[in-house]
Amino acid sequence: MGLYLPVGLFILLLIALLMAAGFKTWTGRVRLSFRRVWQVTGVYLALLLASLAVFYALAASGKAETLPVPEKGPGEGGENEYDRILSAYYDALFKGRLEEYQGAELQGKWDFNYPERRLLVRTAEKRPYYGIIAVEEKAADDGRVEARYYNVSLGGGDLFPVNPPEVKLAGEVLEIALPRRKEFMTFFFCQDFTSAQFTGKGVADISSGLYIYHGDHQVLYLKVPRGLEIDTDASIEHSVTFIER
Amino acid sequence: MMSLTETSVPAVAWKQYRFKTKIYAGNLITLLAAQLLGLLLSFRGVGFSGFSSETVTHKIMYISGDIIVVITLIWAFVVGYNLAGSSFKQDFVFVSNRLSSHLSNIAYLLTSAVIAGVTASLGGILLRVLVVLAYGGQSHFGLFIPPLDLAGGIFAAILYALLVSAGGYLFGMLVQLSRAFIVLVPGLLIGALYMEAKTTGQARLLLDAVNFFVQESSYFLFFVKVFLAVVLGFALVIFFSQRMEVRK
Known part of the structure; x- marks a missing residue:
């Protein structure tokens, strides 16, 4: 693992700070209508729920999928x-x-x-x-x-x-x-x-x-x-x- | 300040909460944008393996919604951080105290965590549907997720989002206490990990902390661990905020 974790953490922190800066710009300078926001969010939620229905329809119509990786016993790969x-x-x-x-x-x-x-x-x-x-x-x-x-x-x-x-x-x-x-x-x-x-x-x-x-x-x-x-x-x-x- | 209207802390906190859901509505748009970015990044797979012989070239693409969840958690952290920084300015609109402000913030973070956890998990489902529709002719495995597993995933995603946003809120509050913390906390954390990794070859400190939550396979114990950590985080926030001066 070595230095990957600190480096990864640093990158994540960088993304977080960039997002924080973006948020401030967005919410501070651009006025967003509450109604418009909920409309957009509603559309997104509807899309997610529709995909859930399509997903279970696809999974039901598809072939039986047994995972090819054999189940692990305790303590073994x-x-x-x-x-x-x-x-x-x-x-x-x-x-x-x-x-x-x-x-x-x-x-x-x-x-x-x-x-x-x-x-x-x-x-x-x-x-x-x-x-x-x-x-x-x-x-x-x-x-x-x-x-x-x-x-x-x-x-x-x-x-x-x-x-x-x-x-x-x-x-x-x-x-x-x-x-x-x-x-x-x-x-x-x-x-x-x-x-x-x-x-x-x-x-x-x-x-x-x-x-x-x-x-x-x-x-x-x-x-x-x-x-x-x-x-x-x-x-x-x-x-x-x-x-x- | 004096007021003729008698009111209670929960009532004020509820008003503040409702007010915050309106003024921070833009956060939902950024959540949506962040999840769509995660979806885009995950669409070509999160991993590959391959094999080639004289007659066959076989590629396996691993698809997972992990990136969507991770980006959502970053969003949750930022929401917590920003809330600690800006909400007190908004709270002066009301006749309120710090406790009601914190209660409304906690309620807001809880709401955000629920929305983030549900949408992040369903985003993973949308990803699966898009991949199957886009690459219809290819064979695939592991597509089906039993509804109970999906519900478990949503449950865990909500708790992770709450945990991370509480962490962001605590960090934000420390920064409000002193700007030095904005450098001190990441510096100390990354520095300690770097030194540990350099000397022992492993960053056990963070690994152990992460594994404390990630390797918990019992629903109940996972809930208890996150609940206690979040309560501790919010208690620290309330403790630190009592030491803050009144903003001019």
């Missing part, structure tokens, strides 16, 4: 709950159980017949891919390559947007066509500190856990026939993980 969710998700991934795991959302699904013995996996246009590509060898050689794209389910819906790639088979190449970067904007409404005093849902309480966790937790999971040899190029060579069941 919301990030602990995220740690638990992410840990379970990656645990399921590395044990090859992502398909059955409830906390993983399926974002894309592709199946290909592929009877060959070698397969090159790479991105289209050689764009680097930094996500995880998990490769699992099936128990039998069924001649099918199954690709699934998963994302962790953090319960935030639009708060964790995903832009899944397209997976294509062209000859002996499995190509991951990365989409063009999409921009997402989310508004997160926090209660005023006056309300948050009794509810604990203010800016300081909510923003703490989100920044860290709205990152990439997507996985491209490939199930390949037994004995299929996988080749990669520089675009994904650091992304591939082989899963042992």
Whole structure:
């Protein structure tokens, strides 16, 4: 915190003194009609009350909004709950159980017949891919390559947007066509500190856990026939993980 | 001064209060202007976080009416300060004493705090509506405020406004006592905080004072704390004003 508080206090004091000077000018030199003042104030109050009605109408017609930040237990932060969710998700991934795991959302699904013995996996246009590509060898050689794209389910819906790639088979190449970067904007409404005093849902309480966790937790999971040899190029060579069941 | 009409302190205070609500009506316009300024400053969010990968750029904008409330509290402080400075001039219109003047000022500050607290909290609602209407297509979270939470927010905002305006009134009264206080009080406060921050790395004095109110999550205890602080502030004002000379 250091010197921020005194500096902040000084700025607040400066604003207060400026306002005081403004008040004196306003109330001392300019005569304001009492009736006119109440008319203006009445219009403002009417606007505020109308916005209150519109607000509850909007809130009632909108989607159910559960806060994506898990409720805090006594003496712990919301990030602990995220740690638990992410840990379970990656645990399921590395044990090859992502398909059955409830906390993983399926974002894309592709199946290909592929009877060959070698397969090159790479991105289209050689764009680097930094996500995880998990490769699992099936128990039998069924001649099918199954690709699934998963994302962790953090319960935030639009708060964790995903832009899944397209997976294509062209000859002996499995190509991951990365989409063009999409921009997402989310508004997160926090209660005023006056309300948050009794509810604990203010800016300081909510923003703490989100920044860290709205990152990439997507996985491209490939199930390949037994004995299929996988080749990669520089675009994904650091992304591939082989899963042992 | 002599008067043939018998009157009581509460009756005079009530007349003075009604008179003050009229002559200081302009304060409402400045409150309105201040809240609209807060609304404007809050419209683009009070905070951001962002994330970018090869396929996604995601920005989160945090919306809160905190700035509106803070600006309203500054307004409340200024109203208290100005009232201490100018109200006695107005009070000579009436057959009155200092006690009735203080009572009318306290009633005026209470009224101002109620108006400020209600409008500041509803200003936060107006902000939410405007943001949703302006950025309709974007996703949003946490929009809904249960009516009970909103009522709690209004309650707290009124008490904060009363507390701050009482602080402004006390400061204004000290300045009336001696002009030196206009420099002494902020100087001592900021100087003490600066020295404390420099030596310990933290400004605990103010933090503890602020946390005494801000970290109180019980409605009743919060009310009691603010009530006692305000009573203490007004008692000090009455005590100091007894030492003042009659204005020429």
